[in-house]
Amino acid sequence: xxxxxxxxxKYLQESEVSQECKxxxxxxxxxxGWLASHLHQYQGFWHITRQLQGVLSCQKxxxxxxxxxxxxxxxxxxxxxxxxxxxxxxxxxxxxxxxENHPLLTKNPHFLVPFLELDLYNDKDLVPNLNSIPSPRLFxxxxxxxxxxxxxxxxDCKIVYLCRxxxxxxxxxxHFTNELKMEGTCANSLEDxxxxxxxxxxxxxxxxxxxxxxxxxxxDQPKKIMLMRYEEMKKNPSFVLKELAxxxxxxxxxxxxxxxxxxxxxxxxxxxxxxxxEVNKKGKLSSGEEHRAFFRCGKVGDFKNYLxxxxxxxxxxxxxxxxxxxxxxx
Ligand SMILES: Nc1ncnc2c1ncn2[C@@H]1O[C@H](COP(=O)(O)OS(=O)(=O)O)[C@@H](OP(=O)(O)O)[C@H]1O
Numbered sequence: 001x002x003x004x005x006x007x008x009x010k011y012l013q014e015s016e017v018s019q020e021c022k023x024x025x026x027x028x029x030x031x032x033g034w035l036a037s038h039l040h041q042y043q044g045f046w047h048i049t050r051q052l053q054g055v056l057s058c059q060k061x062x063x064x065x066x067x068x069x070x071x072x073x074x075x076x077x078x079x080x081x082x083x084x085x086x087x088x089x090x091x092x093x094x095x096x097x098x099x100e101n102h103p104l105l106t107k108n109p110h111f112l113v114p115f116l117e118l119d120l121y122n123d124k125d126l127v128p129n130l131n132s133i134p135s136p137r138l139f140x141x142x143x144x145x146x147x148x149x150x151x152x153x154x155x156d157c158k159i160v161y162l163c164r165x166x167x168x169x170x171x172x173x174x175h176f177t178n179e180l181k182m183e184g185t186c187a188n189s190l191e192d193x194x195x196x197x198x199x200x201x202x203x204x205x206x207x208x209x210x211x212x213x214x215x216x217x218x219x220d221q222p223k224k225i226m227l228m229r230y231e232e233m234k235k236n237p238s239f240v241l242k243e244l245a246x247x248x249x250x251x252x253x254x255x256x257x258x259x260x261x262x263x264x265x266x267x268x269x270x271x272x273x274x275x276x277x278e279v280n281k282k283g284k285l286s287s288g289e290e291h292r293a294f295f296r297c298g299k300v301g302d303f304k305n306y307l308x309x310x311x312x313x314x315x316x317x318x319x320x321x322x323x324x325x326x327x328x329x330x
Contacts, residue, residue, distance in 0.1 A: 021053040031201045034193045035177045039201060045144045046205050054117030055147060062116060062149040067135040068157035069248050071113065074210050075142055075203045076172035077164035078230040080294040083109035084269035085233075086138060086160065089245055092256075098264040105268075106279050108291045116141045116149075118287055136248070142204040145213035156224070158248055161214040164230035165330040166207050167303035167315050170197050174306075175296055194311060198318060208322035215328050231330070234300050237266050271298035 017025075029041040036048040047055060064070075071086060073079040084104055088095075095102045103112055114120050116139050120130065130137070141148075152159070163169075174193050200206030218225040226247040233240050241262055245251045252262060267273060274280055275295035283291050303312070319330060 017049055017053045021049075021056060024056065025049070025052065031196075033201075034188055034196050035173070035203055039203075043144070043147045044206075044209065045147065046201055046203070048203065050122060051117055051142075054115075054120075054122040055143065057121035058116045058141075058143075059147065059149045061121065062130075062151060064149065064151040064155040064157045065135060065137065066156040068137045068139065068152075068155070070116075070152060070157060070159050071138070071140040071162070072159055072214065073140065073142060073162045074164065074169060074207055076169045076176065077162050078233060079140060079142075079162065080109050080274075081230075081233065081269060081271070081298075082160070082162050082228070083113040083140060084274060085241060085244065085265065086248070087112050088265045088268055089241070090136060090138060090248070090250065092261060092265065098268045102268065104274070105277060108280055108283070108285065108294070109274070110285055110289075110291075110294065113138050113140050115139075117143060119285075122287070144204060144210050145217055159214075159225045160228060160244065160247065161218065161225055162228045162230065162233075163211045163214075165300070165303075166197075166319060167307060167312060167330075168230070168300065169207065170194065170202075170315070171303045171306050172296060173197075173202065176293060179293060190306060194307075194314075198314060208318060211328065212323060212326060215323070215326060229330075231300050238262050241266060271295065 024042070025040050031039045031041075031046065033039040033046075033048060038049055039046040040049065040052050041047075042052055042055065069086065069090075071079065071082055073082065087109065088098070088102070088104060091103075092098075099105070110119075120139070164172075170193075174188075174190060177193070178188055196202060197205065197207065200209070204210055214225060215227060218227040226244070228240060228244070242252060256262070275292075275298070280291045280295060285291065307315070323329065
């Protein structure tokens with residue numbers, strides 16, 4: 001049974017958008033979504049209605065500080081995992097005993113590291129408090145590079161960009177939307193959803209343009225943007241975590257390495273530990289998503305269980321066509 005509108009997660013509800021947002025929407029290309037009822041194309045990328053309102057609001061009001069760290073991801077690329085890593089990394093001196101009283105044991109990573117456009121700038125009450133957060137402030141976003149608030153581009157804040165093989169990111173998103181089974185979504189069969197995804201019509205899609213925007217900028221501005229891949233986090237976690245620590249300006253000391261701090265962070269943030277915590281098995285974010293929806297199987301290559309050879313070839317062909325030319329491959 002589709003969920004009724006009144007129990008639809010808040011971030012997917014289309015009522016209560018501002019007049020400014022409604023006026024803009026009337027001028028934008030629109031598609032029926034496979035996550036929410038509608039997607040709107042703004043600055044070349046597709047957004048759900050409420051997210052669009054948050055995008056406009058944070059473009060207008062967000063003041064980035066030089067010390068800020070922004071986690072940017074394509075949806076379903078491992079955002080939850082990277083939030084946990086980065087939070088644990090930055091707070092390792094405050095919470096040296098990782099398996100006692102650590103906030104990650106009792107709070108979902110999305111609560112600890114909020115989304116700019118989905119959480120903070122969709123809730124006017126939270127915005128003034130942003131100035132009182134001790135530095136470095138840690139936020140996340142799915143915004144494409146072209147849509148980042150100007151202050152993010154102009155400041156010396158750091159951007160950590162995470163992406164994932166589109167085949168796995170697509171399957172993860174498809175499961176997520178099917179679990180929600182939204183009223184008004186029109187394309188929840190694997191075939192229809194894939195068709196939309198391949199045409200770029202997906203959350204913050206086109207997927208490939210999103211990656212390309214940050215890939216190019218990471219080459220031009222390596223001190224500002226670090227590009228990470230889900231597959232690398234899986235394959236070589238300590239190496240990637242150390243790189244991340246160096247990039248955000250808090251490298252591990254030799255003593256920390258010897259004491260096993262890196263291993264502790266990796267263990268605390270592992271799929272096995274996080275997904276089995278009471279807090280992540282029950283409960284919801286204030287935006288309405290159930291915590292458990294962020295933990296499905298956490299594997300590389302799960303797409304092979306769902307996509308046909310033809311589907312795989314199609315996705316790989318688009319990736320090669322759009323990114324191969326720029327030296328980027330999954
Ligand atoms: N700790 C940890 N380790 C490894 N993998 C993890 C972890 N936490 C979440 N996941 C997997 O990440 C996928 C969800 O992606 P996101 O967190 O980016 O979702 S969201 O965009 O924030 O909604 C989703 O991938 P799939 O399992 O393939 O669906 C999650 O299972």
